[in-house]
């Protein structure tokens with residue numbers, strides 16, 4: 285009996301024709317620098333906004349930070365061996381800007397580049413495709429001290445950083461995403477302040493978003509200069525499908541609004557070269573300072589769109605007494621999905637159909653050349669009993685159902701070319717600290733021991749089965 289039989293989820297995976305993926309499909313797992321690397325004060329790394337933010341009491345649960353994290357900086361060879369054991373053919377990781385340019389601009393720290401150079405070589409030696417994210421939220425603190433993403437110059441600094449990294453790695457790295465989830469950087473970082481740099485100013489969020497988008501566009505042309513035939517350039521957005529909780533006209537209108545504020549704010553400029561109509565009025569802010577060629581730069585064509593999706597958004601309009609009356613964003617509220625739904629440890633509803641829906645929608649309305657699911661996964665309270673396994677049936681089920689949902693999107697013609705589980709390892713979950721575990725590999729933080737969870741074994745078996753059932757090229 286193979287491991288796939290032992291770990292068979294409720295729904296059978298391998299009989300469904302939908303679930304035959306192309307031979308060159310990317311099967312990976314994703315991580316981000318600040319969440320796993322640790323070694324925060326080693327080899328010349330500068331500080332980032334997350335080092336500063338995590339040091340402020342009350343910002344991160346239990347006062348935790350990324351100083352040690354999963355100690356990946358020191359255990360990289362072991363972690364690459366784990367990926368090989370899982371049979372991954374791709375690995376998505378991010379480059380810590382403050383390791384490369386400790387002050388954000390200027391002097392290059394070669395030791396930082398050396399680390400990623402070794403990582404890329406180790407991956408390639410095992411047949412794993414490196415998939416680079418240039419910005420996963422760790423802005424150099426020195427740039428924040430010059431106003432961070434509120435300063436237009438930061439966009440140009442990012443393009444320079446992209447160039448420095450490309451010069452070193454673009455001879456071996458094919459896949460590049462400029463930014464990870466700029467919505468989170470702008471909204472959580474500058475409007476609600478629950479993420480670094482912790483600013484609470486709605487107007488600021490729209491300025492930051494514009495500069496992030498500009499940074500993306502400017503970086504693309506730098507990366508283009510290093511293009512080889514196999515190079516693929518893109519950006520990763522967190523997209524959530526929005527559904528109405530009832531059929532009231534107010535609610536249907538609110539769905540449009542919520543979709544604009546969460547998805548179209550970034551999709552429209554990237555694919556259409558314009559912000560959605562009414563975006564700034566609806567948000568109750570002034571338009572950000574948009575210069576002449578900005579939107580053309582932002583709409584520079586990309587090879588793929590990275591989509592991060594975990595759940596869905598279910599909303600209803602606020603009416604009568606519930607109405608807060610201070611702008612569109614408060615004209616609606618999120619509602620719980622009901623007694624039959626299940627939730628992850630983050631409180632996010634498990635709704636696999638949402639992945640299908642969001643992919644089909646993006647394909648139909650924005651037609652990216654290709655789509656890669658750059659994050660999908662779930663946090664659950666895992667326990668390790670000291671042996672060789674960690675049982676996580678809920679995560680296994682989550683992954684199984686979402687891979688089915690991915691197959692459904694492909695069956696509807698969506699050009700999905702890869703899938704990355706979030707995350708390879710348990711790690712620093714931002715404001716939640718280490719309290720939330722997303723890994724398919726468990727980390728015992730006191731010893732830094734790695735234990736592949738059942739979901740990881742199941743994913744490995746799924747990938748292996750994919751390989752077996754495909755005809756040889």
Ligand code: GCO
Pocket residue numbers: 316319464465468522592659706713714722
């Ligand atoms: C994000 C980030 C990841 C998170 C993950 C779980 O999507 O917010 O890309 O860094 O850890 O999504 O919240």
